[in-house]
Amino acid sequence: MKASRLAHPGLAFICLLLFETSPAVSQITAITAGTLIDPETGTERTKQIILIEAGKFKAIGSDLQIPSDAERIDLSQETVLPGLFDAHTHLLATVDARWDLGDFWIMALQRRAGWRAIQGARHAKEMLESGFTTVRDLGNSGDHLDTDLDKAIRFGLAPGPTMVFSGRIVAPFGGQFWDTPADPRLLDNPEYRFADSRDEMQKAVRENIYWGAGVIKIVADGQRYAYSADDIKFIVAEAARAGVKVAAHVQTERGARAAIDAGVASIEHGWVLSDEDLALAKTKGVVLVSTDFTVAALLASGMEPDAARRTHERYVARLRRAWAAGLDVVFGTDVMSDAKGRTRGELAIEYIDSFREAGIGPSDILRAMTTRAAALLGVEKERGAIRAGMAADLVATPVNPLHEIDGLKRINFVIKDGQIRRKP
16 A cells, blocks of 8 residues: 555644634635736726635626625725736845855855745745735755745745745756856755756656656756757656656757757746747747846846846847747746845836837736746646636736736735735
């Protein structure tokens, strides 16, 4: 007989205690929405009633009967839409130009796990309060701290988005560490899983999935020796055996071509993409998670103002080309720096400016932040839409973002899994 992980008596007792202390009757919440947006169709309906029960949407309509004992929430002056997605986060990483020179290796050495866990919990709360109810967290999480943060959120110990996380980033030897240390043993830290042989690649994928990863993140070209298309195909196939997709960090044309040829689910950043690469990615259904840094985010990372402006303009130009080529683009930010007086969520939501500057309209921006993102993360049957039976994730704003996308910067009400997480 196969042993269950719940067979441990202590864990079984905790589970029994949780069940015994859960309420027997599920409370119904009734929301009156002034305007309800469906991002998939780019349409809106007025004077809608949304019923929520047991953390899921129960019914949506204009003529629903509200149970007498329901908790009522009046959003009749607000625009309501599904909770937002950020498909490229690093909740447990803060790279500071002052303290670690913007270097991942120095960050990994001097930031203790406890400190990073506390920061991660704070970042998760900040993202949720800005309307991000789901994130894909792509590594730089130390010794599987993403596993712990996800568990803390799911068990209700800390507020935060639903996490689809990658575990340790899989990369050729050295990962994204560029300085050679005096003692080679200092490279042996949990930030990356160095994998060069096929056995190492297979083990890296399996270890991450064991720790709960819902996506495998690879660095295709962090060093002069980059993964080949065949290497990446092997990783994609191994991940697929467990029903998991692969996201590829690419920063060169060589790396982008290898990742696209291999059929990864998404290329992250893709700051150097030829027209041929864009056409091939479209043909193969590879999604671009574009991480088009705002000037504010680049300044927070320590970049000088002129360089920040030029870099931002270059990223937006690339996004404009990708969009014109018909490539499927999903919203992701890659924010890894903190700015004084600004939350991680506030920095992230401003990336809508990059989309707007690239000529992308409000309805397409909303799809990139909801339904398209949900499909990439593999949760489209559970999240990303306000539909009966799906997880009750929604946000509200006084400004309709279909008419003025900056309305997303004014989100003042957030529900995740049926629980109010922010209100005016």
